[in-house]
Amino acid sequence: xxxxxxxxxxxxxxxxxxxxxxxxxxxxxxxxxxxxxxxxxxxxxxxxxxxxxxxxxxxxxxxxxxxxxxxxxxxxxxxxxxxxxxxxxxxxxxxxxxxxxxxxxxxxxxxxxxxxxxx
Amino acid sequence: xxxxxxxxxxxxxxxxxxxxxxxxxxxxxxxxxxxxxxxxxxxxxxxxxxxxxxxxxxxxxxxxxxxxxxxxxxxxxxxxxxxxxxxxxxxxxxxxxxxxxxxxxxxx
Numbered sequence: 001x002x003x004x005x006x007x008x009x010x011x012x013x014x015x016x017x018x019x020x021x022x023x024x025x026x027x028x029x030x031x032x033x034x035x036x037x038x039x040x041x042x043x044x045x046x047x048x049x050x051x052x053x054x055x056x057x058x059x060x061x062x063x064x065x066x067x068x069x070x071x072x073x074x075x076x077x078x079x080x081x082x083x084x085x086x087x088x089x090x091x092x093x094x095x096x097x098x099x100x101x102x103x104x105x106x107x108x109x110x111x112x113x114x115x116x117x118x119x
Numbered sequence: 120x121x122x123x124x125x126x127x128x129x130x131x132x133x134x135x136x137x138x139x140x141x142x143x144x145x146x147x148x149x150x151x152x153x154x155x156x157x158x159x160x161x162x163x164x165x166x167x168x169x170x171x172x173x174x175x176x177x178x179x180x181x182x183x184x185x186x187x188x189x190x191x192x193x194x195x196x197x198x199x200x201x202x203x204x205x206x207x208x209x210x211x212x213x214x215x216x217x218x219x220x221x222x223x224x225x226x227x
Contacts, residue, residue, distance in 0.1 A: 037216070047154075047162065047205055049216035060215045063120065096161055103150040104209035104216050105167035112161050 002027040004097050004110035012091075012117050018084040022097030022110060029078050030055045035100040036080045038071060040093040041112075048093075052100055053080055087117045121210045123219035130225040137193040139222045141206030144187060149208045151189040153182060156221075157202045165204075166191060193224070201226045 008020035022036070029036060037052035051061035053071045061069050070083040084091060094114050098106040124142040131137040141151065151169050154162035164173050166182035169189065179194045193200055206219040 046221040047207075047218045049214070049218060052216070062214060062216075100216070101167075103152075103168055104207070105150070105152040105164055106154070106162070106207070107164050107167070107173060109161040109163075 002099060002108045004099065004108055006095060006097050006110045006113040008113065008115070010114060010116060012087055012115060013119050014088055014117055015086055018082070018087050018091060018095075018115055018117070020082045020095055020097075020113065020115070022080050022082075024078045024080075024099075027099075028075075029073060029080065030075045033102070035060075035104070036071075036073065037098045037100045037106060038082045039096045039098060039106070040091075041096070042090075042093045050082065050084075050095075052104075089117050091115070092117045120214050121208065121212075121217045123206055123208065123217055125204075125206060125219040125222045127220070128223045128225065130227055131193075131196050132227045133196055133198060135196055137196050137200070137224055139191045139193075139204050139206075139224065141189040141191070141219050142187055143189075143208065146187055146189050146208065147185045149184075149210060151182065151184045152207045153180075153191045154205045154207065155200075155202045156205065162205065196224075196226055198226050200224060 003025045035052040038050040068085045073080040094112040096112045098109040153166040156162040165180045169184040170182045181192045205221045
């Protein structure tokens with residue numbers, strides 16, 4: 001059974017960089033059959049796709065966030081990471097990592113982690 | 120960018136059938152996925168590739184997709200089906216992953 005777990009600071013100051021890591025267990029990031037994704041959900045609002053990465057390092061980002069987002073992968077640790085720069089209060093959200101199959105269906109999700117942007 | 124439109128809310132009595140729509144330009148040509156999200160929980164995939172069900176998802180959940188509308192149908196609705204439902208597509212031409220705004224299903 002594949003499991004994903006997000007980790008990182010729950011509080012980030014405005015203008016700083018949000019950094020989160022997703023650790024995958026029960027399956028290998030290097031399997032090649034999946035994209036590894038980040039999605040966020042502001043409190044009381046809907047889901048927003050941030051981007052995803054293939055094990056080779058190829059990335060695809062939401063155009064609305066592309067200038068501020070970097071997703072990377074560490075296959076040796078079976079982890080992938082998210083960096084979002086120049087954050088504002090509008091970036092306050094629950095951040096989820098998830099596994100996406102080839103038609104981008106997100107079949108396994110982490111439990112989510114709330115990141116609050118506040119001074 | 121590609122836009123998916125869902126009704127904000129749908130209400131249904133227990134035992135009846137709920138239908139949640141997802142509208143998009145020529146959505147019938149894309150693969151549509153549906154997620155159920157209960158309060159405080161991560162979303163769960165309930166239908167993928169228009170009409171397939173992941174293992175463990177009851178047969179009461181089904182999907183269809185044609186023209187400009189995809190539909191998630193929940194038969195014999197139970198109180199435990201009360202949740203937010205999101206549609207999602209993969210659109211290789213622009214944003215690879217797009218979500219609808221979500222529909223709150225209320226079981227009366």
